[in-house]
Amino acid sequence: xxxxxxxxxxxxxxxxxxxxxxxxxxxxxxxxxxxxxxxxxxxxxxxxxxxxxxxxxxxxxxxxxxxxxxxxxxxxxxxxxxxxxxxxxxxxxxxxxxxxxxxxxxxxxxxxxxxxxxxxxxxxxxxxxxxxxxxxxxxxxxxxxxxxxxxxxxxxxxxxxxxxxxxxxxxxxxxxxxxxxxxxxxxxxxxxxxxxxxxxxxxxxxxxxxxxxxxxxxxxxxxxxxxxxxxxxxxxxxxxxxxxxxxxxxxxxxxxxxxxxxxxxxxxxxxxxxxxxxxxxxxxxxxxxxxxxxxxxxxxxxxxxxxxxxxxxxxxxxxxxxxxxxxxxxxxxxxxxxxxxxxxxxxxxxxxxxxxxxxxxxxxxxxxxxxxxxxxxxxxxxxxxxxxxxxxxxxxxxxxxxxxxxxxxxxxxxxxxxxxxxxxxxxxxxxxxxxxxxxxxxxxxxxxxxxxxxxxxxxxxxxxxxxxxxxxxxxxxx
Ligand code: UTP
Numbered sequence: 001x002x003x004x005x006x007x008x009x010x011x012x013x014x015x016x017x018x019x020x021x022x023x024x025x026x027x028x029x030x031x032x033x034x035x036x037x038x039x040x041x042x043x044x045x046x047x048x049x050x051x052x053x054x055x056x057x058x059x060x061x062x063x064x065x066x067x068x069x070x071x072x073x074x075x076x077x078x079x080x081x082x083x084x085x086x087x088x089x090x091x092x093x094x095x096x097x098x099x100x101x102x103x104x105x106x107x108x109x110x111x112x113x114x115x116x117x118x119x120x121x122x123x124x125x126x127x128x129x130x131x132x133x134x135x136x137x138x139x140x141x142x143x144x145x146x147x148x149x150x151x152x153x154x155x156x157x158x159x160x161x162x163x164x165x166x167x168x169x170x171x172x173x174x175x176x177x178x179x180x181x182x183x184x185x186x187x188x189x190x191x192x193x194x195x196x197x198x199x200x201x202x203x204x205x206x207x208x209x210x211x212x213x214x215x216x217x218x219x220x221x222x223x224x225x226x227x228x229x230x231x232x233x234x235x236x237x238x239x240x241x242x243x244x245x246x247x248x249x250x251x252x253x254x255x256x257x258x259x260x261x262x263x264x265x266x267x268x269x270x271x272x273x274x275x276x277x278x279x280x281x282x283x284x285x286x287x288x289x290x291x292x293x294x295x296x297x298x299x300x301x302x303x304x305x306x307x308x309x310x311x312x313x314x315x316x317x318x319x320x321x322x323x324x325x326x327x328x329x330x331x332x333x334x335x336x337x338x339x340x341x342x343x344x345x346x347x348x349x350x351x352x353x354x355x356x357x358x359x360x361x362x363x364x365x366x367x368x369x370x371x372x373x374x375x376x377x378x379x380x381x382x383x384x385x386x387x388x389x390x391x392x393x394x395x396x397x398x399x400x401x402x403x404x405x406x407x408x409x410x411x412x413x414x415x416x417x418x419x420x421x422x423x424x425x426x427x428x429x430x431x432x433x434x435x436x437x438x439x440x441x442x443x444x445x446x447x448x449x450x451x452x453x454x455x456x457x458x459x460x461x462x463x464x465x466x467x468x469x470x471x472x473x474x475x476x477x478x
Contacts, residue, residue: 003033009040016045018209021217023363028215036215043200043209043217047351048379052207055353055377069301071308074294076323080280081268083397092271099270100263103247105156109261110245111149114224114383115142115174115253116167116196123410127170129253130177133407135420136445136472141256141407142177146184146191147448147475148260153186155452160261161243163192165230167221171195194234196226199351199379201358210360210376213368218360218376224252224330225349225381232343240336248339250332250383254406256419257426258331259452266333268396275338275390278302280326281400286313290327291384293395300393302328302384304352326395328384329404342389349381402426430454431467438467449475 005025013019021040028036086093103109119128129142139147149160166174175193178184183191198219200209210218227250231237240248247269249261259265262279269277278300280293291304292313305313308324317323358376362369387393398404405422408414427446428438433454438444450473451457 003030005033006037009037012040012045016049017207018045020208020363021211024214032215036217039217039219048200048202048209049207051351051353051379052202052377056207069296069303069307071294071303071312074296074301074303074312074324076295076317077280077293077300077326077395078295078298079272079300079393080326080395081397083399086264093264096267096271097264098267100261100265100267101156103266103270104152104160104261104263105158107158107244108246109249109266110161110163110240110243110247111249111251111260112163112165112227113145113251113253114165114196114227116165116170116221116224116226117253118167118169118220119254121409122407122416127166127174127177127253128407129174131407131416133256133416133419133423134445134472135424135443136470137447139447140177141253142174143181143184144256144448145251145258145260146186148452150184150186151448151452152261159187159190159243161190161192161239161245162186163194163231163236163240163248165196165224165227166193167196168198168219169221192234192236192239194230194236196230197222197233199223201356201360201376201378203360204355204375204377210358211363212359213361214363216361218358220358220378221380223352223380224383225385227383228339228343228349228386231339237336237340237343246336248334248336250334252330252406254408255330255404256407256423257403257405259403262331265331265396269333269394272392272394274333274392274394275335276387277333277394277396278384278387279329279331279396279398279403281329281398281404282325283322283327286310286322286324288327292324293326293328293387294324296388299388300390300395301388302382304382326397329398329400330384330406331398331403332383334386338386338390342386347389349383349385351379351381354378354380402429427473430457431463434458434460434463436463436465436467439469442467443470444473445471446473447475 005022013021115129124131130140132138132140199222201218212218251258289305291302293302315323355374356378357371357374359370405419406414407419424443427444434457
């Protein structure tokens with residue numbers, strides 16, 4: 001026997017002009033009604049309605065309107081360590097690297113991977129981290145990251161906890177993948193999976209919440225900015241503190257050439273007493289679709305490319321250089337104390353609104369609709385919006401070719417094919433800097449357990465001086 005919609009739920013829906021969700025309630029099974037009720041209870045309707053009004057310019061009461069960033073007022077980042085300043089024998093650089101290494105050795109560093117995204121552009125039907133990206137080994141993104149941490153743990157005789165954020169859409173398969181692969185040789189009690197929150201999608205014309213199925217809201221992950229609340233909700237702040245971790249190295253699932261727990265970045269972060277540090281790469285061109293790190297009225301901020309007009313993106317500084325060159329490569333270091341402070345202050349990261357295609361259940365026609373054009377607004381928070389809250393933020397430039405090769409699209413730029421080539425070229429460079437010649441058109445790949453850098457390759461004795469066939473440099477240290 002199914003029951004009528006509880007009065008309290010109906011009045012909540014009516015109050016927020018979302019009473020269409022009550023249609024068909026009595027057709028749901030009791031357990032579906034219970035789940036639907038829980039979903040409805042968890043929605044912050046006022047916030048969603050406010051965001052919709054803000055987007056459409058209707059009756060907006062949202063304070064964020066007046067706080068809108070005017071990108072014309074942004075300038076280049078105030079404090080930045082340029083890649084050119086990082087010559088290997090530069091004393092400041094050496095000191096920073098040593099500081100970072102010391103922090104890793106003494107167990108003050110943890111790593112955070114945000115892997116809750118839906119990876120729609122790549123079109124891979126599983127969690128993106130399961131995608132096989134090793135050009136010869138076929139190793140997955142997840143394996144490459146974990147092996148980097150394993151290599152660091154062995155090198156520095158330490159243990160680095162790894163916190164992996166998933167979402168409803170990929171949690172089970174992510175955890176299952178790690179279990180099946182025996183955590184890629186890492187200690188299972190050093191890997192922590194936790195799920196991020198969700199936000200509902202609304203119809204872009206009406207602001208009505210969409211259903212994915214009868215009795216099920218169309219929900220999607222709340223963006224990588226959901227990280228902070230998700231850490232708290234999963235009780236991980238305690239775990240992080242119990243490990244004695246003071247610095248969290250943040251990275252994303254799509255970039256296999258990210259240098260996990262980069263000692264240089266950590267060192268600069270510590271040296272400059274930064275609360276949040278971000279790595280940037282030079283944009284290829286002013287119109288490259290990449291957020292940029294800027295100084296905005298004395299605060300370090302990342303402005304999305306979509307929030308910057310072409311004119312602003314092309315603006316030059318007094319020396320004739322493109323002002324907004326510092327592209328966000330989505331690698332950050334955050335102090336645990338900074339995160340704790342933000343959470344204690346109950347601060348809220350701003351919510352960004354995206355116009356997207358969201359499949360939905362149409363109750364009036366009783367069919368699932370697959371829209372061909374964007375039909376809905378989705379809401380997301382971005383972790384980089386924490387930057388302006390830092391009392392001290394630092395920006396460090398990285399070598400783009402070596403460190404920024406994300407897998408985003410199925411073909412073209414940032415595609416698996418391009419990323420595999422980039423890995424091979426990078427590893428070829430490492431070999432060549434040790435005097436090893438790699439024949440033309442030969443593919444090479446170096447396991448993180450064999451070497452993490454060109455210096456590690458240099459330290460290897462008795463390597464062949466010429467590589468004539470495709471070669472995978474296997475882990476020697478397991
Ligand atoms: P992207 O912005 O590339 O989004 O995420 P995506 O969902 O992976 O891919 P598309 O846009 O649908 O093609 C950048 C990083 O942020 C994580 C992703 O997993 C990736 O590591 N992310 C994104 C989350 O963890 N949660 C989210 O809600 C969104």
